[in-house]
Amino acid sequence: MEISWGRGQESRRLLLSLLFFTTWKVGSGQIHYSVPEEAKHGTFVGRIAQDLGLELAELVPRLFRVASKGRGDLLEVNLQNGILFVNSRIDREELCGRSVECSIHLEVVVERPLQVFHVEVEVKDINDNPPVFPRTQKNLYIAESRPLDSRFPLEGASDADIGENSLLTYRLSSNEYFSLEKPSKGEQVKRLGLVLRKLLDREEAPEIFLVLTATDGGKPELTGTIQLHITVLDANDNAPAFDRTLYVVKLPENVPNGTLVIKLSASDLDEGLNGDITYSLSTDSLPNVKSKFHIDPVTGEIMVMGHIDFEESKSYEILVEGIDKGQPPLAGHCTVMVEVEDTNDNVPVMEFKSLSLPIREDASLGTVIALIRVSDLDSGANGQVTCTLSPHVPFKLVSTFKNYYSLVLDSALDREKLSHYELVVTARDGGSPSLSATASVSVEVADVNDNAPTFAQPEYTVFVKENNPPGCHIFTVSARDADAQENALVSYSLVERRVGERALSSYVSVHAESGRVFALQPLDHEELELLRFQPRQPNPDWRYSASLRAGMHSSVHLEEAGILRAGPGGADQQWPTVSSATPEPEAGEVSPPVGAGVNSNSWTFKYGPGNPKQSGPSELPDKFIIPGSPAIISIRQEPANSHIDKSDFITFGKKEETKKKKKKKKGNKTQEKKEKGNSTTDNSDQ
Template sequence: MEFSWGSGQESRRLLLWLLLSVWEAGSGHYSVLEEAKHGTFVGRIAQDLGLELAELVPRLFRVASKGRGNLLEVNLQNGILFVNSRIDREELCGQSAECSIHLEVIVDRPLQVFHVEVEVKDINDNPPVFPATQKNLFIAESRPLDSRFPLEGASDADIGENALLTYRLSPSEYFSLEKPSDDERVKGLGLILRKSLDREETPEIFLVLTVTDGGKPELTGTVQLLITVLDANDNAPVFDRKLYEVKLPENVTNGTLVIKLNASDLDEGLNGDIIYSFSSDISPSVKSKFHIDPVTGQIMVKGCIDFEESKSYEIIVEGIDKGQLPLSGHCRVIVEVEDNNDNVPDLEFKSLSLPIREDAPLGTVIALISVSDRDSGANGQVNCTLTSHVPFKLVSTFKNYYSLVLDSALDRESVSAYELVVTARDGGSPSLWATASVSVEVADVNDNAPAFPQPEYTVFVKENNPPGCHIFTVSARDADTQENARVSYSLVERRVGERALSSYVSVHAESGKVYALQPLDHEELELLQFQVSARDAGMPPLGSNVTLQVFVLDENDNAPALLVPQVGGAEGAVSVVLLRSVGAGHVVAKVRAVDADSGYNAWLSYELQPVAGGPRSPFRVGLYTGEISTTRALDEADAPLQRLLVLVKDHGEPTLTTTATVLVSLVENGQSPKASSRALAGAAGPEGALVDVNVYLIIAICSVSSLLVLTLLLHTVLRCSAPPTEGACGPGKPRLVCSSAVGSWSYSQQRRQRVCSGEGPPKTDLMAFSPSLPDSRDREDQPQTTGESFAKVRL
């Protein structure tokens, strides 16, 4: 809209006032004149709010105005608030004395909300306007002096001084202008008859009514008054009161009686009959809401009465008689609309900062909520509440604005999302309420390490497993989500003997499957203990360990081994010389064997194999001791050379065995019981074998006697000439196996015990012994351990 600025001096004063009114005292409050041009400076909003210019764009600086469009805008380069489009105060606020544009200044990262009010100041851009450009008045010539004829005043869309109206009537000898008093409801604008009318002299009178507002520059409006002088109808209708005031609740039904008017006329007949009607100058809104009965004067409702649409109505009613020259009377009816609580509060979520991290600090703003109610008074006062037992609260920030903030610590692993319901309830009776819901998702942070169901696992694996076989699966659970819960597994490396742990086992990084990389040997490694680490993919990563104890179970993969190896393997033989005079139960020899396995796989038993087609042997072997003993007294019928085959077997599945061959030479009592150093398996027959044994025995006796004499002499010399020497195992001295270690079962438990055989080369000796006294007791399970004599027989 364009308007004249008046004189140069007035223009300068107005411009100075415009510049001074842009900023008012108090942060967050500005003012601007309506109709200001595009780009007009309003204020340095970024600077006043304490924001740096460089952070406006990164922090998504924006300005929002509810229902106001884009009247104002901010230059993100310099932070200046300027006029973006035409601002019409009358369009925004109508006749309201206060008119402001409420701005919400929102910045993110972190979320901040500022409330700014820009007051729109009125300028005189609307001239006063009459309801019509011409008004026709019919006045009887008989009307007395000082009679008053009401006129509809002009209206000005501006406010304040700009709407202060002054009326001026063109010069007339008949009429003067009665201006509105301070109480417009009692006495308004009107014409006062100052000189008696004479229709024959002046049938029509033309007047111009001019109205001027108080703005600078001032604006004016006019209406032409055409007064027609009527012939005499001496008395005009008169209402009981000039002003009627009525209170009417909103939302009443059509046909509701508002008021019944009453006017009287002193004339008689048709001149005294009154017809009621609305003034021709009445507003269209009154015509659409109310109806008057022309006969009874009753005003009734015919449209929707809404307090939020209009709080009051002014109705001008005419009473016109039916005289030949009709006269009229006037009154004013002011209808005050009373508010009912008929509007539900309105909720709206503004800026939302979701999801919220579970480690967010208390007081973090999550959302901005705007509430409003079109009702007035207590009916329009809104109070907001939040769902109970949630870690959030509502904080009233500015007028009808609430902030949804974090009130207590969050834990995504306990609750991953909250369904919040905000209830807005007004103060009416009964009160009305509305709800709005929002889902608040809690974002995960890496605050939980992977956890194993138990700190330690025991795993059993059979030895000789195939390389790469799966032996166990570890599994850790992470209470976090996504990357923070993606678990990878690895070995905690250490040394196992001389080798690295990773040469024995490996773990799959994703599945947690543990594999044996090579066959495991129970005899080499019974227990493999190690740790597996589980680590998530969070930042920073968290981890935990679990211990695995892998027990290698034994399999029967080792055959029994004789404690003293046989020369020539199973085909070799051990010779033992036995006197024929021994009785039953005499221990001849003892076969000892060990098994590298353990448990039942190392539990050994001994059996004496019968000779095919031969006589029953006079010997037997202890089932678990390996002792060979006589079952009866020997006689001449027994062959001089007895060949005994001892089968040694374990209790594994399948059973593994080995054999030992023992040759027993029977000699008479007069012969020397010396052991032969040769195998007797090659004798041609019993008699030849006996002759060879005698010859060998004589040679052996001589050799042993000579050796004994030399040994005694040497021992005497050494004891007299040299200091005593220490040593458990001397060279040339055979290490005897103690017969008190009874039974192969106990001995097999000492799987890694080595037999000390001296420093010289190993000798294939089998230790055979016989007790000094005959004993007929059964030695199968409990052999004699005292009074034993030993003989060393070399193969």
């Protein structure tokens, strides 16, 4: 591929060999591409959708998007073909300065499910910057008395490119007085200067004009120049001299103003004013040096006068001159290299790139809830950040790529137990002492319908008098659901079954919303003694009913509800009752007064302590209920004029004793009838 660029009036063509846009996967979804800087709009970078394993048809539905912090719209993706291309001008020097490595980090996010991919696009340098000198002309004043091999330092050029494109070589225009001292490989400070090769004669050549040219190593090469104007002076024989040409000083960042960096001292072999030295920063010093440091002109002490920040600059090169007061003045030069040491003065920063809330309580383990990016401006261990999560929560942090973390579900959720979590994420660097930052994340748990409705009790016993009006309200059931909103709305219905020849729903109905139960027709005791219905699966809770009819035996039946017959006493009739709280082995008793006839219908029912006596109506009831009782009640009727103990008419004992008592009474019944001469009146029609 051949690409040409025009810069100014000069047109240069750059021949690029075939570009291989290679990709490879690293870690969790990392892809690497490369692209030359200054590439034209639409330049192909890579098939990003294909390399990420995404189908073209799902890019739009899954909300495929690409973001790059602080990089604007340099790169774009065609959602029709999934190709990543250059969208606007990429200037590597503007993007990364003099950094050797330069890349654009892209975050590719798709939804349903949420996935994040990381793409690094390396920006390749091209030789698009020529060498530049600090100024277009430099004036030097050199005494004619200076000896041969005297050296006069020059400020070199700078090139914004990197690598071979920034390697500079220098050449000096042809002349008979000076040669060029060039920097050599491996030098910490690239010294550049003039070396006097022929003694100067002011009378012969008061001024000398030279041109210094810098050429970079790019192809094609670019150049920059500076004009050197040398004025030959008459006077002062010796220039000040420092004991070193280079001083190296280490300085911690954030030191207060006034901190001493170094004290310099130069010597001059001359006497008087010719040997009196004044110190100053060279006019060739960079602006950031002049704003950070000050040198005392008399003592030579260099002190801090501005904020020293390692994150702003890791080193400063201070050019110092020592100038005597001779006429003309002579100068000596040295360089002070200040290396700034990092301190842990930056707190980690957390950015929540994406949140997927609320989370359903049935979400699967590993579901991504949030993406977190952490950063720290410090270097080394001071800039290495680790993240931790508040303990005892069903979530965890997973490191995904460099300074990226995913907040994921680690164990099952139950909204009914806990519907809200306040998570605290802590980012801590590796400094000593370390610095940390915290961020809170509120996680709401969304409800799913995972709880069935439940009733307040498993079974209800309802007493209904016969001949009720149709549609009367007989009971209300109530159930609750632990879920929320529409998942907690409860509706009621009957479990259909047959009652005799008819369906249950022909007798009762339940309102779907309120749970109110209604009798649809009058209930007839003779036709329907017991009615069961279920708003839910029945629970085997024991209830007892006994038939009291003179002249016959009746046993207790296990039922769930009873319909009581109303006697002549009407609605205010008091029915015999018993206590269900009587502890075993106490037995109940029921007895008429001694000597009273059956026809008197004067009954006293007692079961257990503390139960008051209740007088029965003029007619014996056909049925009564003993809730929760383990008792068996039997009633038998003897002939009229019999003189048996009236307490024997009713046997009232515990269920397990029934068979024994029946066998015992069966053997004694004939004997009792022979011994008693009187018989009772027949009440069988009651």
